[in-house]
Amino acid sequence: MRFDTATRHLSLDPRDPAFYHDPYASYAAVLAQSPVAYWEELGCWCFFGYDEVNRLLRDRRFGREILHVATREELGLPAPRPHTQHFDEVDAHSMLEREPPVHTRLRALVSRAFVSRRVDALRPIIESMAHELVDAFPREPFDLLTHYATPIPVRTIARLLGVPQAMAPRLLAWSHDMVAMYGVGRTYEGETRADTAAAEFSQYIRELVAERRASPGDDLLSVLIAAEEQGDTLSEAELVSTAILLLNAGHEATVHALGNAVHAVLQQGVPMERFVHDDSAMARLVEESLRVVPPLHLFKRYVLADTEAHGIHLKKGEQIALVLGAAGRDARLHDSPDLLLPDRAQSQHMSFGAGIHFCVGAPLARLELQCALRVLFQRCPRIALAGTAQPKDSWHFHGLDALVVQV
Numbered sequence: 001m002r003f004d005t006a007t008r009h010l011s012l013d014p015r016d017p018a019f020y021h022d023p024y025a026s027y028a029a030v031l032a033q034s035p036v037a038y039w040e041e042l043g044c045w046c047f048f049g050y051d052e053v054n055r056l057l058r059d060r061r062f063g064r065e066i067l068h069v070a071t072r073e074e075l076g077l078p079a080p081r082p083h084t085q086h087f088d089e090v091d092a093h094s095m096l097e098r099e100p101p102v103h104t105r106l107r108a109l110v111s112r113a114f115v116s117r118r119v120d121a122l123r124p125i126i127e128s129m130a131h132e133l134v135d136a137f138p139r140e141p142f143d144l145l146t147h148y149a150t151p152i153p154v155r156t157i158a159r160l161l162g163v164p165q166a167m168a169p170r171l172l173a174w175s176h177d178m179v180a181m182y183g184v185g186r187t188y189e190g191e192t193r194a195d196t197a198a199a200e201f202s203q204y205i206r207e208l209v210a211e212r213r214a215s216p217g218d219d220l221l222s223v224l225i226a227a228e229e230q231g232d233t234l235s236e237a238e239l240v241s242t243a244i245l246l247l248n249a250g251h252e253a254t255v256h257a258l259g260n261a262v263h264a265v266l267q268q269g270v271p272m273e274r275f276v277h278d279d280s281a282m283a284r285l286v287e288e289s290l291r292v293v294p295p296l297h298l299f300k301r302y303v304l305a306d307t308e309a310h311g312i313h314l315k316k317g318e319q320i321a322l323v324l325g326a327a328g329r330d331a332r333l334h335d336s337p338d339l340l341l342p343d344r345a346q347s348q349h350m351s352f353g354a355g356i357h358f359c360v361g362a363p364l365a366r367l368e369l370q371c372a373l374r375v376l377f378q379r380c381p382r383i384a385l386a387g388t389a390q391p392k393d394s395w396h397f398h399g400l401d402a403l404v405v406q407v
């Protein structure tokens, strides 16, 4: 890593295993010099400090979308590419990719359907799912991601949306292919795969929507359709994009949040028993693990008009990056920021974002993490690491390749 204090330019290869195995060491080294740096390999200004990330995510001078305030020609952006048209069509109606007023309308419709009563009702279902998975744990060392952390979130979100459980493997495959579009080092092949996945996934959701229109159930998709039909309009395309967004966002991050949390607990030797019987201690453990080992490390924003932030001149159309993974370990906020200490007075983190795009699924993710950890600690009190877990080469989706344990 090279950091020039005069220009605040940072050179650091995100594909270097030395970096992505422990990005926190680099974040701390940057933060020790400045909360802001121009990261040459990413080609944009990056914000690492908790306060900076928190403020900028809430700052309406920046947004996830740019084409609502500028044309492609004005910004010198390439024309839409035919080989990603299905993927782009899903993105175009996804609330995550839109700014007000479209975002406000989509988010309100989803929030109205995604009420806490609906989330809370999933608790017994998640717990019984977790018990079933523990019942089937192999006797020999096995990968906890495959046998536990992966199936729980996908089955939960499928259940919530009313997608048959048998579809879980297809949902995982489509979602992996689509999420690759947000990683470092995109390839033409990867883009084509993502487009095929988007086309198949959309077709599947359209068929499901037709079924639910004919015979509505008590699932989120039926509720979203009803919202549309009462005139408060989710178009067919928006319905498809929303369902895909919820299914994708609803499991990828949670898998790694769970894997990272278990890994940190075992690695740091945190005693597990008290969390089984103490709900508030468990809630604190989950927040602290989201602070120390968050699954999503970086999100970008467009600069919506020429402006200035932290003494940096920013031009309309350029992008900035908010390093959520660094913000939670900002030493200006937490003592011993690298330690998982569930008894901290506060575990402040940016792991669910902030501002208008704050994670709509945060209550569900917290519930899943609390239920899954409780059942695991209760049923497997002697669980231990059986090998060294390696982080994936996908840095800002920060998870492990495998988490081999013995129970």
Ligand code: HEM
Residues within 6 Å of the ligand: 057, 064, 095, 096, 097, 107, 157, 245, 246, 249, 250, 251, 253, 254, 257, 294, 295, 296, 299, 300, 324, 350, 351, 352, 353, 354, 356, 357, 358, 359, 360, 361, 362, 364, 365
């Ligand atoms: C531990 C697990 C999770 C983490 C760490 C996480 C993190 C995030 C973050 C950081 C954002 C904001 C992105 C930005 O500002 O650019 C976000 C947005 C979102 N998340 Fe999550 N998420 C998790 C689980 C979930 C679940 C379970 C669901 C769905 C059920 C979900 C659905 C969404 C949606 C729909 C958005 C877009 C919100 C908007 O644009 O208004 N997430 N998530």
